[in-house]
Amino acid sequence: MYAPRKLAFSVLGRCPWRHCHRRRSAAAHKFSVREALVANVEEGAKNIKIQGWVRSVRSQKEVLFMHVNDGSSLESLQIVAEPSLKSSAIGFGSSVEVCGVLVKSLSKKQNVELKATEIRVIGECDSKDFPFKIKEHHPPEYVRQFPHLRCRTNIFGSLLRVRSEATSAIHQFFKSNGYVHIHTPIITSNDCEGAGELFQVETSKRVGTQEEEDDDGFFGVPAFLTVSGQLHLEIMSGGFQKAFTFGPTFRAENSQGRRHLAEFYMVEAEVSFTESLEDIMQVMENLFKETATALLSKCPEDLNLFFKYVSPGQQGRLERIIKNPFIVISYTEALEILKKSATSFQYKTEWGCDLQTEHEKYLVRHCGDVPVFVINYPYDLKPFYARDNEDGPPQHTVAAVDLLVPGIGELFGGSLREERLHVLRSRLDMLGLADTYQWYLDLRRFGTVPHGGFGMGFERYLQCILGVDNIKDVIPFPRFPYSCLL
Ligand code: 4AD
Ligand code: MG
Numbered sequence: 313m314y315a316p317r318k319l320a321f322s323v324l325g326r327c328p329w330r331h332c333h334r335r336r337s338a339a340a341h342k343f344s345v346r347e348a349l350v351a352n353v354e355e356g357a358k359n360i361k362i363q364g365w366v367r368s369v370r371s372q373k374e375v376l377f378m379h380v381n382d383g384s385s386l387e388s389l390q391i392v393a394e395p396s397l398k399s400s401a402i403g404f405g406s407s408v409e410v411c412g413v414l415v416k417s418l419s420k421k422q423n424v425e426l427k428a429t430e431i432r433v434i435g436e437c438d439s440k441d442f443p444f445k446i447k448e449h450h451p452p453e454y455v456r457q458f459p460h461l462r463c464r465t466n467i468f469g470s471l472l473r474v475r476s477e478a479t480s481a482i483h484q485f486f487k488s489n490g491y492v493h494i495h496t497p498i499i500t501s502n503d504c505e506g507a508g509e510l511f512q513v514e515t516s517k518r519v520g521t522q523e524e525e526d527d528d529g530f531f532g533v534p535a536f537l538t539v540s541g542q543l544h545l546e547i548m549s550g551g552f553q554k555a556f557t558f559g560p561t562f563r564a565e566n567s568q569g570r571r572h573l574a575e576f577y578m579v580e581a582e583v584s585f586t587e588s589l590e591d592i593m594q595v596m597e598n599l600f601k602e603t604a605t606a607l608l609s610k611c612p613e614d615l616n617l618f619f620k621y622v623s624p625g626q627q628g629r630l631e632r633i634i635k636n637p638f639i640v641i642s643y644t645e646a647l648e649i650l651k652k653s654a655t656s657f658q659y660k661t662e663w664g665c666d667l668q669t670e671h672e673k674y675l676v677r678h679c680g681d682v683p684v685f686v687i688n689y690p691y692d693l694k695p696f697y698a699r700d701n702e703d704g705p706p707q708h709t710v711a712a713v714d715l716l717v718p719g720i721g722e723l724f725g726g727s728l729r730e731e732r733l734h735v736l737r738s739r740l741d742m743l744g745l746a747d748t749y750q751w752y753l754d755l756r757r758f759g760t761v762p763h764g765g766f767g768m769g770f771e772r773y774l775q776c777i778l779g780v781d782n783i784k785d786v787i788p789f790p791r792f793p794y795s796c797l798l
Contacts, residue, residue: 405437496541623779726766
């Protein structure tokens with residue numbers, strides 16, 4: 313436990329341990345910047361040590377001001393020191409360790425400040441070559457070029473903290489609602505979505521050799537990076553009523569667009585003993601609203617930075633999304649809306665066509681800029697697992713749903729799963745996949761239950777919360793065609 317220590321010497325005066333580094337280190341409690349900023353100094357000054365990176369230095373005749381940030385909060389800690397403690401090695405970006413006394417600040421700008429008794433430069437930073445300049449606004453396209461350094465910028469620091477909190481909030485949501493967390497595999501032998509957007513996995517030694525051509529590879533079967541954990545989660549929903557997974561997914565989509573990545577994180581849930589798509593939609597809506605609400609209360613400073621500098625008006629938009637019920641329309645209604653629209657779309661709006669981003673965005677605007685569930689898609693548009701509504705012809709649909717959100721378009725995709733053995737078998741037969749998916753058919757032979765689930769793109773979720781235009785700015789290391797930096 314930290315015991316508050318009253319120190320007799322003046323904060324800018326001499327430290328009694330000035331020449332005794334070991335003794336001083338032992339006495340100084342290490343604080344993170346966040347801990348220091350909220351420390352209660354009313355009960356007496358605290359002798360502490362902080363470590364971090366210099367965000368600003370200002371040297372005056374009598375005093376040296378410095379701000380140090382260690383990633384624990386958006387706000388940096390103000391350091392005040394005698395000019396004698398200044399060294400030419402202290403500059404924007406350098407890493408430092410500062411010992412001193414945490415006291416109440418006389419300025420209104422901050423609650424506390426650290427009166428330094430020792431400043432130790434751990435690593436110098438050549439500010440001429442450092443790509444980020446003090447107090448300069450760097451556009452996201454510029455910052456993106458430095459994936460190895462961008463966590464030092466305010467915006468990216470905030471993004472990473474929000475991302476981390478959002479991960480916890482999502483886990484918390486599922487935990488408190490009775491879901492079991494399943495680690496679904498990253499390497500898999502199936503193509504869940506059947507869209508062929510797969511990355512194949514092979515050892516680097518075999519690639520391009522005769523050996524690769526002659527046999528079935530390292531695993532003895534073609535193996536891929538997963539496009540979705542759904543099928544493995546469905547296995548678990550044969551033994552658990554509620555299961556979820558949250559991990560990396562991979563799609564070889566040839567898109568450099570603002571909402572596509574080759575590697576992204578997906579949150580997926582599967583619920584057993586449900587015959588209603590509405591039940592699944594309710595989980596989606598609750599997941600979004602509850603986690604967004606948790607973020608607003610857990611990281612207000614970080615979110616405000618985005619609301620102020622990245623996407624003005626976003627806070628109001630987000631609060632409206634949280635407050636209002638999500639709207640539900642059928643695919644058929646969606647097409648009627650699009651057809652009646654005066655907008656001339658680039659892509660076709662015939663029944664049976666896939667909804668494109670331009671259509672999705674139009675539908676969201678048309679419905680008042682709140683999230684819209686589009687349900688009951690054409691049978692031929694959705695993968696083999698979607699439950700047949702047996703309503704055609706001519707309009708044959710499946711119990712599938714996409715959630716479209718303002719500014720992004722599709723955020724969630726989900727469906728009821730075809731749990732009827734004969735229906736599933738005939739669909740797989742038609743697709744020539746019955747052998748490949750024998751195990752999936754088995755799930756329907758051995759105690760099948762009506763079930764359904766969904767997947768939510770985690771980066772698109774962050775874009776929607778923060779109002780970030782480009783998906784590459786919400787993931788630490790974006791992967792997309794012709795780019796795999798670091
Ligand atoms: O709609 P999708 O393809 O659905 C599935 O994969 C289902 N198997 C999920 C399930 O039911 N368990 O993908 C789900 C979501 C999309 O709505 C989108 O938000 C995101 O994943 N997504 C991408 N995000 C970034 N980059 C990409 N290339 C993405 N592709 C899909
Ligand atoms: Mg989809």
